[in-house]
Amino acid sequence: xxxxxxxxxxxxxxxxxxxxxxSHKLLVRAGxxxxxxxxxxxxxxxxxxxxxKLSAICRExxxxxxxxxxxxxxxxxxxxxxxxxxxxxxxxxxxxxxEIMFRTxxxxxxxxxxxxxxxxxxxxxxxxxxxxxxxxxxSYRDLPKNFYQIATKxxxxxxxRYGLMRAREFVMMDAYSFDANDDGAIxxxxxxxxxxxxxFRRIGVQAIAVEADTGVMGGSFSHEFMVPAEVGxxxxxxxxxxxxxxxxxxxxxxxxxxxxxxxxxxxxxxxATPGVVTIAALAAAPYxxxxxxxxxxxxxxxxxxxxxxxxxxxxxxxxxxxGSLGFTLFRAATAEExxxxxxxxxxxxxAVKGTIKNPAALAGIFADHAIRLVGNGVTGANEDGxxxxxxxxxxxxxxxxxxxxxxxRTGEPCPVSGLPLQSKRGIEVGHIxxxxxxxxxxxxxxxxxxxxxxxxxxxxxxGIGISRTLQAIIEQSHDNDGIVWPWAVAPFQIIVTLLDPLxxxxxxxxxxxxxxAEAAGADVLIDDREERPGIKFKDAxxxxxxxxxxxxxxGLKDGIIELKARNSKDVLKVPxxxxxxxxxxxxxxxxxxxxxxx
RNA sequence: CGGGGUGUAGCUUAGCCUGGUAGAGCGCCUGGUUUGGGACCAGGAGGUCGUAGGUUCGAAUCCUAUCGCCCCGACCA
Numbered sequence: 001x002x003x004x005x006x007x008x009x010x011x012x013x014x015x016x017x018x019x020x021x022x023s024h025k026l027l028v029r030a031g032x033x034x035x036x037x038x039x040x041x042x043x044x045x046x047x048x049x050x051x052x053k054l055s056a057i058c059r060e061x062x063x064x065x066x067x068x069x070x071x072x073x074x075x076x077x078x079x080x081x082x083x084x085x086x087x088x089x090x091x092x093x094x095x096x097x098x099e100i101m102f103r104t105x106x107x108x109x110x111x112x113x114x115x116x117x118x119x120x121x122x123x124x125x126x127x128x129x130x131x132x133x134x135x136x137x138x139s140y141r142d143l144p145k146n147f148y149q150i151a152t153k154x155x156x157x158x159x160x161r162y163g164l165m166r167a168r169e170f171v172m173m174d175a176y177s178f179d180a181n182d183d184g185a186i187x188x189x190x191x192x193x194x195x196x197x198x199x200f201r202r203i204g205v206q207a208i209a210v211e212a213d214t215g216v217m218g219g220s221f222s223h224e225f226m227v228p229a230e231v232g233x234x235x236x237x238x239x240x241x242x243x244x245x246x247x248x249x250x251x252x253x254x255x256x257x258x259x260x261x262x263x264x265x266x267x268x269x270x271x272a273t274p275g276v277v278t279i280a281a282l283a284a285a286p287y288x289x290x291x292x293x294x295x296x297x298x299x300x301x302x303x304x305x306x307x308x309x310x311x312x313x314x315x316x317x318x319x320x321x322x323g324s325l326g327f328t329l330f331r332a333a334t335a336e337e338x339x340x341x342x343x344x345x346x347x348x349x350x351a352v353k354g355t356i357k358n359p360a361a362l363a364g365i366f367a368d369h370a371i372r373l374v375g376n377g378v379t380g381a382n383e384d385g386x387x388x389x390x391x392x393x394x395x396x397x398x399x400x401x402x403x404x405x406x407x408x409r410t411g412e413p414c415p416v417s418g419l420p421l422q423s424k425r426g427i428e429v430g431h432i433x434x435x436x437x438x439x440x441x442x443x444x445x446x447x448x449x450x451x452x453x454x455x456x457x458x459x460x461x462x463g464i465g466i467s468r469t470l471q472a473i474i475e476q477s478h479d480n481d482g483i484v485w486p487w488a489v490a491p492f493q494i495i496v497t498l499l500d501p502l503x504x505x506x507x508x509x510x511x512x513x514x515x516x517a518e519a520a521g522a523d524v525l526i527d528d529r530e531e532r533p534g535i536k537f538k539d540a541x542x543x544x545x546x547x548x549x550x551x552x553x554x555g556l557k558d559g560i561i562e563l564k565a566r567n568s569k570d571v572l573k574v575p576x577x578x579x580x581x582x583x584x585x586x587x588x589x590x591x592x593x594x595x596x597x598x
Numbered sequence: 599c600g601g602g603g604u605g606u607a608g609c610u611u612a613g614c615c616u617g618g619u620a621g622a623g624c625g626c627c628u629g630g631u632u633u634g635g636g637a638c639c640a641g642g643a644g645g646u647c648g649u650a651g652g653u654u655c656g657a658a659u660c661c662u663a664u665c666g667c668c669c670c671g672a673c674c675a
Contacts, residue, residue, distance in 0.1 A: 012609065012610090012624095012625095013610085013624065013625085014609060014611095014624075015610085015611090015666095016608045016609075016610085017610070017611085017668085018668055019668090020668075020669070035602065035667095037666085038667065038668090093675085096675090099673085099674095100673090100675080123675070124675060126675095153675095155674085157674070158673050158674070159669095159671095159672090159674090161669090166674080214675090233674085279628085357665040431675075433675090461675090463675080498632095499634065500633090530637095531633095532632085532633055532635090532636080533633070533634045533635065534633090535636050536634095536635085536636095537634080538636045539636085550634080553634095554634065562634095
């Protein structure tokens with residue numbers, strides 16, 4: 001039980017000028033956080049309470065056994081935040097991840113200690129847990145294992161945004177599973193997916209699991225947990241059949257499986273297109289070649305070597321999908337890099353056999369499946385100011401490999417059901433990856449099976465952005481007056497609004513009811529400030545306490561107190577004699593709802 | 599890193615174009631009247647106008663540089 005007058009909840013009437021979105025404004029107005037600097041926030045007492053509730057529920061759900069997936073609960077440990085840089089240099093993603101890591105210098109190390117190892121602040125912990133497990137586990141008898149922690153992560157985000165949404169320092173639950181084989185890794189993965197679903201249900205958040213790109217993390221498959229919200233950074237592509245994927249990963253059934261390759265429509269023919277360097281210009285008069293009848297040729301550089309990506313003229317590249325090609329690092333090529341290889345400037349590029357100036361320099365020519373819909377089309381001649389027509393996909397293009405590289409569009413058929421694809425914005429609050437043996441191979445995390453054979457452990461890794469989830473809850477659950485906390489994560493479940501804090505019988509009743517509610521399992525805040533009622537009601541709404549008990553001299557004269565739920569307009573007047581029983585019943589009812597959600 | 603915006607009291611801000619004593623509301627302190635949805639009256643404290651140069655008799659205001667913050671983009675485990 002806390003008394004407002006002796007606690008610390010600095011609320012603001014006005015929104016801070018640097019907050020744009022509702023949840024960010026409310027975070028600050030309700031006194032949950034204060035900004036230190038861009039992307040760095042102090043959790044104020046009220047905000048910390050929410051974090052602690054989220055963490056506690058997260059722990060419970062992770063540690064729960066998952067009989068359906070034959071997995072025990074995850075095991076909590078605590079790893080250093082400061083990592084020797086050479087650990088990362090040994091790992092598989094140093095090149096890709098170094099940009100986002102804060103690095104320490106030798107400040108304070110003093111003279112003569114220049115050999116002090118260099119450190120990075122941990123953005124995630126694969127590089128720490130894998131060597132640990134290599135050292136500690138060597139028998140199949142000790143597998144599977146799943147370790148987790150709830151701790152601070154550091155990422156040098158290029159652009160921190162929206163308060164806790166994208167911060168430089170944030171609280172994350174990260175877990176790492178180790179299995180003897182792929183089958184087991186999938187069980188661990190599914191067990192974690194189930195735990196995530198239970199966690200989000202229980203904290204009162206609508207979060208949907210969507211198929212996701214594995215990105216720098218690598219691995220074979222992954223799901224993101226998204227909270228639908230306009231302010232989210234990600235696009236979720238879904239259909240009414242239940243299919244859902246991050247746009248970076250989403251596919252469609254645009255290209256029929258049984259599509260026959262188009263027969264050549266005629267001889268290759270070069271024609272002059274002076275000054276035409278865009279799909280749109282070629283689509284316009286006098287050429288009038290529609291975008292769907294053009295091949296678009298993009299040049300990228302993967303691990304230092306250029307490669308080509310061919311798309312339908314009207315399609316856009318989904319850059320994340322290039323990750324499937326296996327390059328550690330890739331980027332768009334510059335005009336200076338392109339000309340010596342292809343023989344022309346961007347705008348006149350193509351992949352027709354024999355037109356590429358230096359084909360040996362290429363790491364490959366990768367084509368999106370959808371170009372087969374073009375069949376015969378127009379593409380650049382690798383000669384400035386010229387294009388080729390009657391280019392036939394199978395006859396004329398030297399394609400190394402077909403793949404899915406285009407960005408899907410809404411309205412295209414769902415790959416599962418054929419229903420039209422739709423899209424909405426989402427906040428990524430959790431991510432699960434089946435990693436495979438990428439890290440185990442690199443760090444030598446192997447175990448011996450019952451046949452005395454050594455094998456790499458098969459890993460999975462899992463994250464929930466606890467502090468981001470906190471803000472996502474607010475984004476999803478607020479109104480004009482403030483936050484509307486779900487019962488399970490509210491900093492206090494009950495606020496006793498004491499309108500006459502100097503009236504002894506009111507104080508006594510408040511304490512009695514607060515004690516009874518606490519005994520029933522609720523956290524109670526008594527607003528005992530000597531403020532006008534309006535201020536107390538406004539503050540109670542702003543900080544979003546789910547259930548308000550109002551005790552005032554006026555009501556007591558009539559022998560009543562009031563109960564009001566934050567998410568309802570109804571005010572229930574309760575005789576003082578029944579107040580305790582009614583309140584306790586409400587607490588039990590809410591607690592039961594929360595538990596049954598689990 | 600590119601584009602845009604912004605920096606004045608604890609918070610929200612006016613003043614800047616057109617240079618001439620730095621203003622308001624909220625909050626805070628004192629006293630009084632109030633007291634069921636952010637009260638009212640009276641009095642008070644609080645500002646090197648982000649920082650550093652420059653122009654000028656004189657700079658919050660004009661110029662230059664620099665730093666911070668916010669938004670868009672790029673990027674994002």
